Amino acid sequence: MLSRRELLLLRAMYQHGTVTAAAHSIHMTQPAASALLKDMETRLGFALFSRENRRLHLTSQGRSLIPEVLNALSGMESVDRLASDIRQGASDRLSIGAVAVASSMLLPPALVTVRRAYPGITFTVRAGSGLEIVEMAVDHRIDLGIVIGSSAPTDRVLKEPLAAVSLFAILHPDHPQAHAKALTLAEVAALGLIALSPALPAGLATQQAFQDCGLDYRPLMEVAQSFTACELAGEQLGVAVVESLGARYAQRMGLVARHLLTMNDSALSLVSPKDRPLGGPGQCLREALRAAVQGLGVMPGS
Known part of the structure; x- marks a missing residue:
């Protein structure tokens, strides 16, 4: 097992690239940092860095550790912040997970409502795919999550549909x-499809809809975010196909949104740990999100 000090050194090496700079950033001496790196490699059983042109570079094995190193330190730092909040009497805290388009279109007004009801509350907002948000709820890393179309293990996660989700075509006026x-x-x-990646529920639904209609699925562009698709349509590079929340974003930009079809197998939903009931702030956020959805009019054909 790697200690926190070792994780900090690995993150610093990833960020700075030299032992001297990495050691300085975490208040270690260069000899101590070099010795610690060597000890880590001995215990792990593989090289973390290779030396090229007098600089250290992460090996493929070392690079594979970095995402988990960053996640581990993020979790530790979150625990530290929570402990500090508790010491200072600010025990109300909400951890929220959301897919990107929901975090931008739904969360801000909902969080304003919660802050008014609980002035001392602090928030942690985590982004991810629908499946990642569900996993966060399973592991109790979040109190409440907002997803589109992800299946949830009903034995460990509560899932509450908020609204149906549709596909919309986005055009410049x-x-x-x-x-x-x-x-x-x-x-x-025929007008040039700007599609979302099939890794996203809306992207997969778009691909499936084309196939069901006997059409060749040949996007002019394929992107990973609804916002990006809308921006590209705004530059008249084609017609974007996005989900309901992306369509609302497009309308805020002054673009035109035309309803195409309802995503029958997907919905905008809330997920939360099944064995940990929501407290007052969580209940408040849930109601605020319901109101935010109604305020946006996220319904088929809207």
């Missing part, structure tokens, strides 16, 4: 088809 009352998938394909 000067686009020749912007004034059309409706668009078909075939028309979208």
Whole structure:
């Protein structure tokens, strides 16, 4: 097992690239840092760094450790902050997980509501995919999560649907088809499809919808965020297909959103640990998120 000091040194080496700079950043001497790195490699049984042109570079084995090193330190630092809050009497704290588009479109007004009800509360907001958010709820790393379309293990996570989710075509207002009352998938394909990655529920639903209609799925561009797809449509580089929250973002940008179809197998939902009931702040956030969804009008055909 690696100690916190060793994890800090690995993170510093990843950030600074030299033993001298890394050691200085965590208040160690260079000889002590070098000795600690050598000891870690001996205990782990593989090299963490290779030397090239008088600089140390992470080996492939060393690079594979870095994401977990960063996650471990983030968790430790979160525990430290929580302990500090408790010492100072600020025991109200909410940890929230959300897919990116939900964290931008739903969380801000909801958190304002919670802060008004609980002025001393502190928040931790974690981003991730739907499956990652569910895993955070299973592991009690979050109190409440917002996901789109992820299946949840019902024996360990509570899942509460908030709203149905639809796919929308996003166009620049000067686009020749912007004034059309409706668009078909075939028309979208002909206009240049900007699609979300099939790794996302909306991207997978788009791909499946094309296949169900007997259309070739050949995106002009494929991106990982609804915001990016909308921005590209705003530059008139094609027609974006995004989910309901992305469509609301597009409308805020002054773009045109046209309903395409309802995602039957996906919904905007809340997830929370099944064996840890929500406290007052969590209940307040849940109600505030419900209100935020209604305020956005995230419904099929909207």
